[in-house]
Amino acid sequence: MxxxxxxxxxxxxxxxxxxxxxxxxxxxxxxxxxxxxxxxxxxxxxxxxxxxxxYWLVIGRSEQVRNSGDYFVYEVEVQKTSVIVAKGKDGKVRAFHNICRHRGNRVASGAGNCRHFVCQNHGWAFTMDGKLASAPDFSQFHDLDKATLGLVEINCEVWNSFIFINFDKNPAQTLIEQLGGFVEQYxxxxxxxxxxxxxxxxxxxxxxxxxxxxxxxxxxxxxxxxxxxxxxxxxxxxxxxxxxxxxxxxxxxxxxxxxxxxxxxxxxxxxxxxxxxxxxxxxxxxxxxxxxxxxxxxxxxxxxxxxxxxxxxxxxxxxxxxxxxxxxxxxxxxxxxxxxxxxxxxxxxxxxxxxxxxxxxxxxxxxxxxxxxxxxxxxxxxxxxxxxxxxxxxxxxxxxxxxxxxxx
Ligand code: FES
Ligand SMILES: [Fe+2]
Known part of the structure; x- marks a missing residue:
């Protein structure tokens, strides 16, 4: 780069x-x-x-997701998507595309604290770490594996309270490499x-x-x-x-x-x-x-x-x-x-x-x-x-x- x-x-x-x-x-x-x-x-x-x-982009701050279950949603028009940032039960901050894996409705809005993101269309529910937890009448679907239907994750790292995301599935550089001397200075x-x-x-x-x-x-x-x-x-x-x-x-x-x-x-x-x-x-x-x-x-x-x-x-x-x-x-x-x-x-x-x-x-x-x-x-x-x-x-x-x- x-x-x-x-x-x-x-x-x-x-x-x-x-x-x-x-x-x-x-x-x-x-x-x-x-x-x-x-x-x-x-x-x-x-x-x-x-x-x-x-590149790594600041999407928010750790003060917005202090507790497990805290989340916020951010619109990123330049990537034509809406992003959920959430803190899981394990205390890890993750980012996901705000897209229900059934037919693409949004699963969250605003900010808050919850245990599941529930799609308001047909009720598919996702855990805070993005897994598909339940889907009503799931036996009606053909050859689908719930384990593969979690929210689509986005690379997410926290540096010194700043939450960064990277839409590239395999970023060419780490967040620390991208920040360079800024990391040492601050x-x-x-x-x-x-x-x-x-x-x-x-x-x-x-x-x-x-x-x-x-x-x-x-x-x-x-x-x-x-x-x-x-x-x-x-x-x-x-x-x-x-x-x-x-x-x-x-x-x-x-x-x-x-x-x-x-x-x-x-x-x-x-x-x-x-x-x-x-x-x-x-x-x-x-x-x-x-x-x-x-x-x-x-x-x-x-x-x-x-x-x-x-x-x-x-x-x-x-x-x-x-x-x-x-x-x-x-x-x-x-x-x-x-x-x-x-x-x-x-x-x-x-x-x-x-x-x-x-x-x-x-x-x-x-x-x-x-x-x-x-x-x-x-x-x-x-x-x-x-x-x-x-x-x-x-x-x-x-x-x-x-x-x-x-x-x-
Ligand atoms: S689009 Fe989300 S449950 Fe159907
Ligand atoms: Fe000014």
């Missing part, structure tokens, strides 16, 4: 006029990006088959201990890579987020959101976002920071593995985890953005924020302040994807352009090119 090299980390002087990231990454090039990368039906079909059909980060307290989702009329790119750079922050983060990130040392660090792990990448040390917290942010951990409280001590660039003004690292999730690690919390293609020009985005479970109401208040702030900021981002898609579809221009500060987008483009062996 193709992979880009593992690079030495860069922690640039943010005031320099040099385009430091590109000069450290000649393999990523500096040229314009063809709009076909985002618009081509042919590329999209190859992504569906060769990327979403063969081996001790307590992902398992943090819980999701805020999650937002939207279906957008744009290509999934158009929308993913919006969250891989901070160049847009002072303009798009003038309402929510006017000066928290943008300040005298870094007015235009250059990355405070950048490194790559094969197809994965990490870009550091820095904060403005001269930022004056708002009154509510001061209250929230005094009571617990909140978004703009940079005094919180980091968990092990955070701030790999050892940046004095570290805010968070954007960890582009191939192919479709950003696992962004801050000091006292982390958040994810996931981008599920529905079609070449439709995407479902899911943004989630994770903190330690609040131990008292005052900590909950701090976290709620963070959730509200980031909800509003992400709403600002939502305005960008569909407008960009329409602009690209007009084909009024043939290319888009990535600045040195958008090096993560360039790596993302090159990673996809390499994985698909695209000649663009």
């Amino acid at each position: 193709a992979s880009l090299p593992i690079s030495e980390p860069i922690v640039p002087d943010l005031t320099t006029k040099e385009r430091v990231n590109a000069s450290q990454h000649p393999e990523l090039g500096t040229g314009p990006i063809p709009v076909e990368f985002f618009l081509s039906e042919e590329i999209f079909q190859r992504e569906a088959d060769e990327i979403f059909g063969r 081996r001790d980060y307590p992902f398992e201990s943090l819980v999701c307290g805020g999650q937002w989702s939207s279906k957008l009329r744009c290509n999934w890579k158009v929308f993913q790119d919006i969250f891989q750079e901070a160049y847009h922050v002072s303009t798009v987020h003038a309402g929510t983060f006017p000066t928290f990130y943008a300040g005298p040392i870094n007015p235009f959101g250059r990355p405070g660090g950048f490194k790559t792990w094969g197809l994965n990448r990490s870009a550091t976002v820095v904060y403005n040390p001269e930022y004056e917290a708002t009154p509510i942010e001061k209250v929230a920071a005094a009571l617990g951990t909140t978004w703009t409280d940079m005094a919180t001590e980091g968990f092990p593995g955070s701030n790999w660039s050892n940046n004095k003004y570290f805010a968070f690292d954007i960890n582009g985890t191939f192919p479709n999730i950003l696992i962004d690690v801050a000091s006292g919390f982390f958040f994810t953005h996931q981008f599920w293609p529905i079609s070449v020009n439709e995407t479902r985005w899911v943004g989630s924020v994770y903190f330690l479970p609040p131990r008292k109401p005052s900590e909950l208040l701090s976290q709620e302040q963070a959730y509200i702030l980031i909800r509003d900021a992400w709403r600002e981002d939502l305005s960008l994807g569909e407008a960009a898609q329409l602009a690209l579809e007009s084909r009024a221009m043939d290319h888009v352009h990535f600045a040195d500060s958008e090096i993560a987008l360039r790596h993302s483009f090159e990673a996809m090119k390499q994985a698909l062996n695209l000649d663009l």
Whole structure:
């Protein structure tokens, strides 16, 4: 499987006029990006088959299936299927196609806890580990063996609380191989201990890579987020959101976002920071593995985890953005924020302040994807352009090119 090299980390002087990231990454090039990368039906079909059909994909978190019998259902349109993730009696987390083996009805919906998945069509019942447990009037079938009629299983692995699936029956690489240096970097980060307290989702009329790119750079922050983060990130040392660090792990990448040390917290942010951990409280001590660039003004690292999730690690919390293609020009985005479970109401208040702030900021981002898609579809221009500060987008483009062996 193709992979880009593992690079030495860069922690640039943010005031320099040099385009430091590109000069450290000649393999990523500096040229314009063809709009076909985002618009081509042919590329999209190859992504569906060769990327979403063969790579490990985050489908959820272990907190969603804590107990035996817990399950959730997730639609994966790009593979034309619905997936059940369930924890069996043996404590193992498994994934199945949500398809009754009789005539194809769905056997589960939503999320919950149960002992069997029962098809509402004719009542075939499946155990949590996927076996066909019973089927009414089964003697009426011809030459069928119940043992071969279990739910169709999908490869499923859990790494550090993230549940991954792989639709390939024989994945070319293990999950750990795919994650590469990310595993070492975050081996001790307590992902398992943090819980999701805020999650937002939207279906957008744009290509999934158009929308993913919006969250891989901070160049847009002072303009798009003038309402929510006017000066928290943008300040005298870094007015235009250059990355405070950048490194790559094969197809994965990490870009550091820095904060403005001269930022004056708002009154509510001061209250929230005094009571617990909140978004703009940079005094919180980091968990092990955070701030790999050892940046004095570290805010968070954007960890582009191939192919479709950003696992962004801050000091006292982390958040994810996931981008599920529905079609070449439709995407479902899911943004989630994770903190330690609040131990008292005052900590909950701090976290709620963070959730509200980031909800509003992400709403600002939502305005960008569909407008960009329409602009690209007009084909009024043939290319888009990535600045040195958008090096993560360039790596993302090159990673996809390499994985698909695209000649663009
Ligand atoms: S389709 Fe499920 S029992 Fe018939
Ligand atoms: Fe943004």
